[in-house]
Amino acid sequence: MKDSIRHLIQQALTRLTADGVLPEGLSPAIQVENTKDKTHGDFASNIAMMLAKPAGMKPRDLAEKLIAALPADADISKVEIAGPGFLNFYQNTEALAARLDALLADAKLGVRKNGPAQRVVVDLSAPNLAKEMHVGHLRSTIIGDGVARVLEFLGDEVIRQNHVGDWGTQFGMLLAYMQENPEAAESELADLEGFYRAAKKRFDDSAEFAERARELVVQLQAGDAECLRLWHRFNDISLSHCQALYDRLGVRLSMADVKGESAYNDDLANVVADLKAKGLLSESDGARCVFMEQFKNAEDNPLPLIVQKAGGGYLYATTDLAATRYRANVLKADRALYFVDQRQALHFQMVFTAARLAGFVPASMQLEHMGFGTMNGADGRPFKTRDGGTVKLVDLLDEAEERAYTLVKGKNPELDEAELRQIARAVGIGAVK
Structure with a gap:
């Protein structure tokens, strides 16, 4: 509605400029805000007060001319002048109700994907199997799941990949x-x-x-x-x-969505060999690395993407490169979204660039790191328990449910135990998500 009203005001300004009421060359930033008191309309603009001086008119007089020049719009029932010259716009509630009815009658609420349906890999959760899931896994899991559901709702074919640390x-x-x-x-x-x-x-x-x-x-x-x-x-x-x-x-997420680091183990030597064949490998202190011109450190020296340690071992970068070409060549993905916290942004930029240079993914495939912040404690660092360990996710969920249970029981003591527990689960888990 705000965009629509800005467009109406712009049309009125164009008309008044053509009629000589406003001088040529004005290009004001048209502000439209929600009104604080709904008895004075739904939206308000101070455009008449902004342009009164260059127009050589009183704000209320210019406001009257603006109202007269506004095109009719079915979504606006009336426009009034308030105070020193505000334009107050009243939304047509019947038109809004009709629009909502039309959206609710549509299985997709009137939302359509911008562009053709795609085959999308969503890399989410990815806990380390050597330890239990902790608070740090929450955001990747919940945000990744949310986006995967939205993409499916819009018609994309989504392939979930839980890239667990199992090697x-x-x-x-x-x-x-x-x-x-x-x-x-x-x-x-x-x-x-x-x-x-x-x-x-x-x-x-x-x-x-x-x-x-x-x-x-x-x-x-x-x-x-x-x-x-x-x-x-x-x-x-x-x-x-x-x-x-x-x-x-x-x-x-199910067991069928697990595609851990171990799944790519047999391809790691091939990844290194293929990088070498493309002339992308360099040796640095015995390690085999990919240097790319666009990635440099503070001293302006190229940063290494290490794909094989001096002792012959492989790293996350090697596995991630193998995963890119599996997702491109086997899964035939048009797009791959990686839900990993923002601290890994440089790692993924380098991996994606190397994957393209090596021809592991086609130019048409989108590779996107969907970064997010960390769950921090009072010290501003990733959240830890008092003894320095990570907070188990199961403990967080237990506490959330217990707090919700206590709260609901205190306010509704007449509810039976089963219903209290059901509400506590919905509220506690929902609040964490």
Whole structure:
């Protein structure tokens, strides 16, 4: 409505300029605001007071001429002059009601996608399976789910990809701990965070344990059957924790949407080889990197995108490059949206640029980092518990529900327990989302 009223005022100004009432060359910023008192209309503009001096007229006199020059519009029932020369616009409520009726009769509320339907990959949530989901995973999960739902509603084909952290050196430590005491490990896995801390303590305290953990990483990456069995067991338990939270949050993510880092492991050597074949690889202190002219540090030296460490290991960048070409070549995506916090903005800019230079994705494919802020504590840093650990997402949701329960019960003591709990779930989880 504000845009519509600005357009009406602009037409009136053009007409008054043509009639010689206003001087040529005026191009004012037309302001339209909501009125504070609805008895004085729905919207107001101070345009007559702004232009009274250059027009050589009193504001109310110019306001009268503006009203006379305004084109008729079915959405506006009347326009009045208020105070020193405000134009007050009254919205035609019958026209508004008719518009709302028309929208409500349409399954898509009158909203149409701007452009053809697309095949869109939405990369969201992506917890590290070595630990339980924490508060830091909330925004990626909720915002990603919200956008995925909107795109589906508008007719896009959405492919959710939960790029979980299910690979890497920390898994050697976890496997070694599972091997050391399999029966205790099974019961301890109910608390992933405690399991991880116990494994980390053994890793830090015992050189022998640490060495065995490193050996197990090599065996896991080489495809050792027993290591893979334990690794699958650990991942299944970790993912079941995640799925319980997704279900509780009402997020449309399932086990079928999981496409973790491990899924790209077999392609990482190919990624490096293909980058080399394209002449994009350079060596720096034994590491293999991609240097791109547009990415430089404060000293104006090119920044490296490291794709292979000096010892031969691969990094997030390598996996992310493999994921871009899987999404382009296998999933045939027109667009890929990455819901990861803003601290990773440079990483994704570099990965996307390298992927295009290497021909991993076609020029027509959109790659977009949908960055957002972190959940910060009172110190302005990403939120931690008092002992320095991350806040478990399950604990946050439990507390939200309990607070909602207490509040609702205090105000509605006559409600039965089942209804109180149902309301507490809806209010608590909804508030967090």
